[in-house]
Amino acid sequence: MxxxxxxxxxxxxxxxxxxxxxxxxxxxxxxxxxxxxxxxxxxxxxxxxxxxxxxxxxxxxxxxxxxxxxxxxxxxxxxxxxxxxxxxxxxxxxxxxxxxxxxxxxxxxxxxxxxxxxxxxxxxxxxxxxxxxxxxxxxxxxxxxxxHPTQAMLDMFTIRRAKQQFSGLRIAIVGDILHSRVARSQVHALNILGAEEVRVIAPKTLLPVEVESLGVSVYHDLTAGLKNVDVIIMLRLQKERMNSALLPSESEYFKCFGLSDEKLKIANKDAIVMHPGPINRGVEISSSVADGPQSVILQQVxxxxxxxxxxxxxxxxxxxxxxx
Amino acid sequence: MRIAIFNGHIIDPANKLDELAGLYIEDGKIVAIGDAPAGFEPQTLIDAQGKIVCPGFIDLSTRLREPGQTHKATIQSETHAAASAGFTCLCIPPDTRPVIDTPEVLELIKDKAEQCAYKHIYPIAALTQKLAGKELSCMYALKQAGCIAVGHAQAAIQDLLVLRRAMEYAATHDLLLMYCPQESALSNQGCAHEGAMASRYGLSGIPVAAETIALMQCIELIEQTGCRVHFRGLSSGRAVSLIAKAKQSGLAVTADVGMHHLHLCDTDMRPFDSHYHVLPPLRSQQDKEALLAGVQDGIIDAICSDHQPHDVDAKLGAFPETEPGMATIEAVLPLMLRLVEQGNLDLVQGIASLSEFPAKILAINAGHLAIGGIADVCIFDAHEKWQINQQTWQSRGQNTPFWQDAMLGRVCFTIQAGKVIYSQ
CATH class of the missing domain: 3.40.50.1370 (Aspartate/ornithine carbamoyltransferase)
Structure with missing residues (x-):
């Protein structure tokens, strides 16, 4: 196909x-x-x-x-x-x-x-x-x-403005990859534009099967996945995922996959933080990161x-x- | 009616016939193979020079869409399509509207078929009332009315206790259960094989486990209940292994596969082309190869059309919202011959998988060319080239991914109970 x-x-x-x-x-x-x-x-x-x-x-x-x-x-x-x-x-x-x-x-x-x-x-x-x-x-x-190809293109635009070029960049996409059309478009765009590595970080319940075939490396541990990363893209977590037995609770999700100041420090110093919005503060991203100096979320808009x-x-x- | 078919190459797998010979029919029965009986004066002469004469094909699942969905197809249109494709016996799944869960609906279908001059229609009665998976259907009355088996089409039976009791009750009346294994909780309203392709295109996937878990549960219940079960429309390599194991352990189970599953896998799908939307879904290349090996090894007993004609609107929409199913019956013979040409199937076995083996599954006296037996015969030209298009296609449903494909092998005559029901 x-x-x-x-x-x-x-x-x-x-x-x-x-x-x-x-x-x-x-x-x-x-x-x-x-x-x-x-x-x-x-x-x-x-x-x-x-x-x-x-x-x-x-x-x-x-x-x-x-x-x-x-x-x-x-x-x-x-x-x-x-x-x-x-x-x-x-x-x-x-x-x-x-x-x-x-x-x-x-x-x-x-x-x-x-x-x-x-x-x-x-x-x-x-x-x-x-x-x-x-x-x-x-x-x-x-x-x-x-x-969601126009969203991916505005994300690429934002990345290029911040980082000038795609070669050599490591990008981590974190969260509900399974249900995300944004993530699929981003993965294709980053690979076509020549990024060094695209990572997806998520629990197994939120990853599509054989996701590697899209051209990504897979991490289930945020700490390991954020090492040496230049761009962090956080995805919105839909509340209904809790009801369909994909996740136990928002707080457990934040503990494992939420982006806090502490976790952000693992990435490269000049890493930028992105989010296609709307944000669930305290679920996938802490307010201090979303509003912090590394965030380009409003520039995306x-x-x-x-x-x-x-x-x-x-x-x-x-x-x-x-x-x- | 006396018919003489001469110069043909007779292939009858059941009787191990594979030779040039004449075939003579009188009063609906085969009266001689080889030389004509003394004083035989045929009313119809068929010169089958260069053609193959074999038993009429038997389909284990053909949707006629009548009663209830005549906007898709009718008994008239689909029996005509089946006849033009060499099929002389059709099993009709119970998911008509209304469902085949009373003798009245069953008789209605038989009557309609008779009006269309198509004799061998075998309705499969619903296992549960309205196919709702809750209350047993009146299986004894349905058997008296002439159902060939019981089944549940693609409806889910969510309660294992209901399935167990339905199997016990079917066994009580020695009815065959035709079971499409699919665990609906795991299918989770998916529309494509859960694999790299579904992930790429954002289509919700149906895992192989949806098939294998339902299959294993049913196999365990066969041990428990002694019900005779035929597994319909397998789609995965792991299901083939499970059937092989069950057969090795001595269980009298049988299985079939849809012809399209032997030719297509998920990577063949054109993006979002709803003609590839089928249930069970087209799975991986490895699954396709395992299914083919299963047919070669006899683990899968029969090949089926799983013919599902649709109206245009049913296939007009975003992929997930379209109705599943392909119209396939007229492509079955050329697709079987394509497997032979590819070296994947022996011609005799290919014919057997469409005639002798399905007859054995159904325990009917058909699917062979025996003297004294009912004259259901298909005569085809294995070398005739044709194209699937508006002119050649008989089914009301044009929902096939093979539309406009070049095909090799075409039916010339179909004889049912000694009567020519199709001639090219």
Whole structure:
């Protein structure tokens, strides 16, 4: 099984849909980061708007609740001068494919140019990309436990700003890897961009089987796993994991896998601490670390806008190129 | 009706026939093999030059979707597809709507099949009422009405006490239990084999242990209850080992595997392509090889189509929410021949695994070409090339990952109880 690269690129090899990091070339990821740099510089100025997507309609189609991701996608689209429609569609477990397809068909009829999709099922963004009209781009804003590629790109952006390059970097991703689409995208991105080593640190209950095959080394002990690490990415722990017999309690989890000041000292002195948010203080990370000098958690949020502007404008440009 | 089939290459594994000979049919029965009986005047002549004449195939699990899901398929459409694929006997799992848990539903299916001029339909009755896993079905009445076995399709039986008592009761009436081993707590609503591929694509996995634990529990209960059990649709190498051990210890168990499990593994799946969504899931390459070895060694007795036609909508969605199952019955013969071509299966054994062996599992007088026996015959051309497409495919369900694949080997005639039910 391989991700259909053709599905994500147009006939000229340019980005059309952004569905997964897996299968992308290093050059494309670097292009996204470089484009995002230019947006980030200008975003810091007083006038933040660009006319790049003027006249385009972007629909944020969120089948799963989100605040930050939705907000940054909205801001990114607005700053590119696009018209934005955000839809929060509560989904039930029994909702069927046809309703997903019908939703897409109805919105297509309103002549939109891009869907930004979040869905609780793995493969939903793929499905939409395969069934939508050819002029529409699809950006995956998180599908089930599969991927969250724009989040991974903003994390890469944040890492590159702090560390300049990926070669030689050791990165530890700590926590619920099993259910994390963010972790999967990050692992692929870090490997494609040439990081030295990607580690995952978690109890066995929160690791997918044969996780090594994704290109990571596995640790079950935080102390051992944090040695010589340059970047620490903490993942959010969902409360419902306690009820499904994956973990005994939040306090035991924090003792074993929570990032405290003491544990942070094990990593390299200049290590940065990241978290895709929202944070459970005292569960996966202590407040002093989250708010401390090594934390870049809020920079991640800021960078999210520039990175999403880059991805949206690139995907839309490839569509324009095709239309001409 | 008198039929003469001449010039054909007869392969009948049960009677160790493997030769060029004529086959003569009268009044639904085979009357001679070799030379025609004196004064035999055929009404139908079939020249089988260059073709193989073998027993009609017997399928241990075919979903017809009727009653209850005629938007997916009908008895008419699927018996026609089965006939075009050389199948002359079909076992129907009980998960129709309503469930086959009363003689009335069973008779309804038989009546409908008869209206479609398809004779050998063998409904498998539900082991428990409504397949709910709680109360026993009226197995005696269902047996009287003609069920071939009892089973629970892919429904879970969560309570082992219910399973034990159901097996005891089935044994009381000497009914065969067709059991799909799957421990639902461990399957945990997964949709793919728990392995590197599921981990990569974020699909919730079904571990091999979901199959093997249910299998071991059932084997222990066979010892306890004396129930005859056939294990349906194995998917893992470890399950094959467990069946081998059970057979070595003298237990009279049998097993089958779906044809697709001998050809596909999880790494063959196209990303999020719902046509690969099946239960049990497509497992690893090693599992596929172990299943194949199991067939070669006779540990797995039979190969089954596990035909599950779906409507388009059932497969239209994000992978986890689509309905599992493939429409496969028309691909069974060419896929069997592909195994032969690959050197993985002997042709005679391949034919036996679709005819003689399933007949033995069901204890029916079929699956062989015996003088005086019912004339269920398949005539196929092992060298005919064709493509699976809109024109060639008969089943209402087009949900197959083999769509548009080139196939080698095609059925020319299917004769059921002495009547030609399909000719190309």
């Amino acid at each position: 391989f991700v259909d690269k053709d599905l994500q690129l147009n006939s000229l090899g340019k980005l059309k849909h952004f569905l997964s990091i897996q299968g992308q070339e290093q050059s494309l990821l670097t292009e996204i980061l470089n484009t995002a740099e230019s947006f980030a510089d200008i975003s810091a100025q007083q006038v933040k708007k660009f006319p790049l997507l003027r006249g385009k309609t972007i629909v944020n189609l969120f089948f799963e609740n989100s605040t930050r991701t939705l907000a940054t996608f909205e801001l990114a689209a607005t700053r590119l001068s696009a018209d934005v429609l955000s839809m929060n569609i509560a989904t039930s477990a029994t909702s069927k494919g046809e309703s997903l397809l019908d939703t897409i068909r109805n919105l297509e009829a309103m002549q939109v140019d891009m869907f930004v999709v979040r869905h609780s099922l793995s493969g939903a963004a793929h499905f939409i990309a395969q069934h939508t009209a050819p002029h529409i781009s699809v950006i995956n804003a998180g599908d089930g436990q599969h991927e 800021t960078n999210g806008i520039a990175v999403r502007m880059a991805i949206m404008s690139m995907a839309m440009q490839s569509n324009n190129a095709r239309a001409e």
